[in-house]
Amino acid sequence: MSVxxxxxxxxxxxxxxxxxxxxxGAKVAAMLNTSLTCLTIGTVTDEELKKPGRYGASKIIRxxxxxxxxxxxxxxxxxxxxxxxxEDAKVIxxxxxxxxxxxAPRLSVRLKAGMASGVSRLPLSLEPFTVYKRAxxxxxxxxxxxxxxxxxxxxxxNSFELIETPDNSVTETLDLAVDGSLQKTTVRETQKQAGKLxxxxxxxxxxxxxxMKSPDNWGPLVELADALGAATACSRPVxxxxxRPNEEHTGQTGKVIAPNLYIAVGISGxxxxxxxxxxSKYIVAINTDKDAPIFEAAQYGIVGDAMKVLPxxxxxxxxxxx
Amino acid sequence: xxxxxxxxxxxxxxxKVRFVEGDTKLDTAxxxxxxxxxxxxxxxxxxxxxxxxxxxxxxxxxxxxxxxASEPTIRKALAIxxxxxxxxxxxxxxxWYVSCQLAEVIRKEQFDIILCGIESSDHNGSMTGGxxxxxxxxxxxxxxxxxxxxxxxPVLTRxxxxxxxxxxxxxxxxxxxxxxxxxxxxxxxxxxxMTARAKPVRVSEPVPAEALARVxxxxxxxPRAACRFVDPENPRQLIELLLNEAKVI
Numbered sequence: 001m002s003v004x005x006x007x008x009x010x011x012x013x014x015x016x017x018x019x020x021x022x023x024x025g026a027k028v029a030a031m032l033n034t035s036l037t038c039l040t041i042g043t044v045t046d047e048e049l050k051k052p053g054r055y056g057a058s059k060i061i062r063x064x065x066x067x068x069x070x071x072x073x074x075x076x077x078x079x080x081x082x083x084x085x086x087e088d089a090k091v092i093x094x095x096x097x098x099x100x101x102x103x104a105p106r107l108s109v110r111l112k113a114g115m116a117s118g119v120s121r122l123p124l125s126l127e128p129f130t131v132y133k134r135a136x137x138x139x140x141x142x143x144x145x146x147x148x149x150x151x152x153x154x155x156x157x158n159s160f161e162l163i164e165t166p167d168n169s170v171t172e173t174l175d176l177a178v179d180g181s182l183q184k185t186t187v188r189e190t191q192k193q194a195g196k197l198x199x200x201x202x203x204x205x206x207x208x209x210x211x212m213k214s215p216d217n218w219g220p221l222v223e224l225a226d227a228l229g230a231a232t233a234c235s236r237p238v239x240x241x242x243x244r245p246n247e248e249h250t251g252q253t254g255k256v257i258a259p260n261l262y263i264a265v266g267i268s269g270x271x272x273x274x275x276x277x278x279x280s281k282y283i284v285a286i287n288t289d290k291d292a293p294i295f296e297a298a299q300y301g302i303v304g305d306a307m308k309v310l311p312x313x314x315x316x317x318x319x320x321x322x
Numbered sequence: 323x324x325x326x327x328x329x330x331x332x333x334x335x336x337x338k339v340r341f342v343e344g345d346t347k348l349d350t351a352x353x354x355x356x357x358x359x360x361x362x363x364x365x366x367x368x369x370x371x372x373x374x375x376x377x378x379x380x381x382x383x384x385x386x387x388x389x390x391a392s393e394p395t396i397r398k399a400l401a402i403x404x405x406x407x408x409x410x411x412x413x414x415x416x417x418w419y420v421s422c423q424l425a426e427v428i429r430k431e432q433f434d435i436i437l438c439g440i441e442s443s444d445h446n447g448s449m450t451g452g453x454x455x456x457x458x459x460x461x462x463x464x465x466x467x468x469x470x471x472x473x474x475x476p477v478l479t480r481x482x483x484x485x486x487x488x489x490x491x492x493x494x495x496x497x498x499x500x501x502x503x504x505x506x507x508x509x510x511x512x513x514x515x516m517t518a519r520a521k522p523v524r525v526s527e528p529v530p531a532e533a534l535a536r537v538x539x540x541x542x543x544x545p546r547a548a549c550r551f552v553d554p555e556n557p558r559q560l561i562e563l564l565l566n567e568a569k570v571i
Contacts, residue, residue, distance in 0.1 A: 010484065071482070073452065073462045096448075097483050101440070102464030102498070105452030108418070114534030115417070117448050130538055136348075137443045139339040143538040154448075184461040185489050188477070192485035200483065204571065228571055246467075246502055247481075252335060252443060253359055253501045261570040272335050275443075278543065282568050284560065285549070295549045300563060304554030316558040320565055 003029040004089035005038045006080055007052060008099050012044050015201060016162070017095060019055045023163040024155055025093045026056025027122055037061060037087045041079055042068045046171070053169030055162060059087075060171045067178045071099055074182040077106040082176055084111060089150065091129075096154035097200065104154050114146035120159035120258075120279070137252050137275035156279070157200055158258045199248065202231035204261045207250060207277075209235040211266020211287060212306060215243035220310035221265055227317040233257070235267050251276035265306045269294025286310075323378045323471075323493070325368045326433035327404065328424050328454070329361040329386050330414070331395035332444045341540045348444075348540075357395055359507070360439025362402075364497075366504035367469055368437055369403040377471040381405045383433070387414045387423045393523065401510035401518035409525050415533035417445070421453035422531035428458060434493045435476065440465060440500040451498035461495045467502030 005025035007018045022038060029036040035058040040049070043064050052060050061083060067075045080103060084092055092107065094100040096118050108115040118134040120141075128145040131153060135142040199205065206225040208218060218232075225232045232248060239249035250257055252272040258279035265286045267273060274297055277283065285298035286306050295301045302309055333339070334354040342349045357365070371379040384399040385408040386392060396407040408431075410423040428436060438451030455462035467486065468479035478489050478497060510518070552560045564571045 008483075070487075073455070073464065077456065098465045098481055099483065101448045102452065102462070105417070105421075105449040106456040106462065108449065108534075109421070109453050109456035112534075115447075115449060116535060118446055128538075134446050135444070135537075135540060136333075136339045137335070137446060138543070140341070140540045140542055142445075142540050144535050145538050146535045148534050184495075185463060185491050187487050187489050189488040190482075190485060191487070198484050240505075249501065261564065261568070275335070282564070282570050283546075284564070297546060298549045299547060299568070300552060300560055301549040302552050302554050302557060302560060304557075309554060309557050312557040313561060316561040317571070320558075320561050321571065 001032070001034050001090045002087045003032065003034060003036050003091045003093065004084050004087055005036060005057070005093045007038050007040050008095060008097070009040050009042055009044050009048070012042070013048060014051055017097070017157050017201060019052065019162050020158070020160045021093060021095055021155055022052045022055040022057055024122070024160040026163065026165065028091055028093065029056070031123065031126060032090065035059070037089065039063065039080060039083050041076060049171050050167070050169065053167040054164055056165045057169050060169055062171065062173045063176050064173065065176070065178060067180065067183055070185070070187045071102065072183045072185040073102050073106055074184065075178060076103045077110055078178060078182055079176060080107055081110045083174065084150070092150065092152045094152065094154050096156050100154050104152055108152050111150050112148060113150035113152045114148040115152040116144045116146060117154040118156045119153045120156040138278040139275070156258060158203070158260070193247070197231045199231045199233055199250065199255055199257060203259050204228050204230035205233050205257060205259045206230045206263045206265065207233035207235065207267060208238060208244070208265050209267030210237045211268070212238070213266070217307060218244070220307070220314060223314045224263070224310055224317065227314050227321070235273050264294050264298070265310065267294055268292045269297055323380060323434045324432070325371065325379055325382045325435045325437065326428060327361065327365045327368050327382065327384050327399070328436065328438045328450060329365065329384050329395065329399055330358040330439070330442045331355045331386070331388065331392050332358045332442055335359070335443060345539050345541065346537065355392070355395060357398060358439050358442045360441065360499055362507040363501070363504045364437035364439055364499045365399055365402060365404060366508040367499070369508060370504065371469070371471060378474050379471070383408060385410070385424055385427050387412055387420045389413060396523055397518050398510065400521045400523070401514040402508050403514060406521055407523040409523060410528050411525050412528035416535045417447045417449035417453060418534045419531045421450050421457060423528050424450070425454045425457035426529045427526065428454065436494065436496045438496060438498050440498050451496050455496040461491050462498060463489060463491055463495065464498040466497040466499050469497060469503065
């Protein structure tokens with residue numbers, strides 16, 4: 001038996017979140033007294049392929065053929081299922097990102113494996129196999145018992161720290177027979193957010209709400225984000241008004257994020273907004289209304305006008321973070 | 323073209339989430355049940371497509387797994403504009419169980435486009451759409467933020483981590499739908515509410531299926547410490563705290 005982690009790559013590169021997944025997988029494998037295998041699909045250099053070995057993978061498998069260069073949910077499910085069977089994987093761990101959420105449920109049916117998504121801690125028990133997962137949009141967590149022989153978990157991003165280990169890994173390029181008739185998706189066009197720190201990858205996020213009053217006022221907020229190496233985000237009314245792009249919307253119906261630090265500027269903190277950010281390790285709120293619900297979720301707060309406070313914060317960051 | 327929208331009912335987002343029976347069940351006292359927000363957006367987009375004769379969409383059906391108690395959710399979808407409803411008469415066990423039931427309905431009635439919300443706001447599973455597609459052996463496209471029909475063929479936009487892709491896929495398929503698919507959920511008009519009463523809701527009995535996962539217990543997030551306020555005249559102190567106390571910058 002083994003534990004299998006599917007580590008997505010982005011144009012041949014892994015991200016920090018890939019290694020969080022590997023670190024998590026290695027711990028689960030240790031709990032089960034077994035070893036961790038990683039699988040990646042697509043073209044990855046030999047050097048990059050070795051990297052999961054530093055975080056506890058014993059074996060790293062690369063599958064690369066003509067079906068591996070764009071996501072087709074059925075093809076990727078088939079590849080992961082074949083590797084899972086070959087490796088006799090009992091626990092399969094996938095990131096809870098867009099690609100993970102596209103393939104994991106299909107894989108669950110294919111392998112008749114019970115699934116839990118948005119897992120944020122190590123399994124709570126092995127018999128029965130019980131995991132800790134997000135429920136009620138962040139208002140609760142469920143202890144979920146999975147009663148099948150094979151289990152599939154999707155791991156919430158930024159929920160597990162990196163753990164480096166001595167590298168004893170081997171790599172393997174696997175030549176799998178993929179049923180080409182499964183490939184039904186055709187990509188007509190790809191639009192990438194080149195060179196921008198992705199909200200879901202960011203450790204610090206600076207976010208603006210309606211209290212920013214006008215799209216013209218975003219300058220100092222972006223400046224603060226730049227000074228902190230942070231990504232920018234916004235609340236729903238702001239993206240609905242078109243003040244900021246849709247992909248910045250954090251909240252229940254937008255992106256759910258869990259950065260180390262979330263700075264909410266001019267955001268009142270409606271339930272729907274908090275549902276998207278409540279797993280942040282620290283929340284800072286800047287708001288003119290001292291009774292705004294955001295202060296109940298925040299550890300640090302400033303009651304004041306963002307337009308006056310933000311430039312001073314930028315100054316302080318530049319000075320203190322030298 | 324026949325469109326099926328799978329709908330789940332969930333507690334209204336402003337519900338104070340509390341648990342009963344040893345924290346194993348949601349306290350449903352006073353809970354307002356609504357159509358899951360993403361399912362409501364899916365329904366809205368399906369109706370927009372039907373409103374456009376060039377799309378070729380002829381009917382919009384909603385399907386729901388639930389007991390008679392959740393019938394108002396289906397009526398609401400009919401009032402918004404769906405043509406008919408199907409209720410699979412069962413307690414919605416886990417995602418596997420629900421997907422089995424919905425796949426069975428689709429197998430029998432041959433829908434061309436199946437829309438599912440990207441997650442339900444109660445269980446946050448993100449599973450049903452993908453599972454249905456795999457049960458049926460048909461394609462699925464996930465994180466879909468736009469659906470158009472061009473000359474009878476669907477053209478979808480899907481969000482990928484770090485961008486988006488425009489993709490095409492043959493019928494029948496499942497689209498797992500997220501924000502962006504429709505601007506605002508459509509609201510039932512008075513006329514819609516009146517005509518909904520006369521629209522058909524067919525009730526079918528479930529096929530045998532098991533649940534693969536069960537909730538042992540729920541817990542509430544640990545309460546956060548009270549907010550520490552920093553003098554607005556001296557924001558520098560905030561940066562010092564983040565640097566030296568929280569150690570997050």
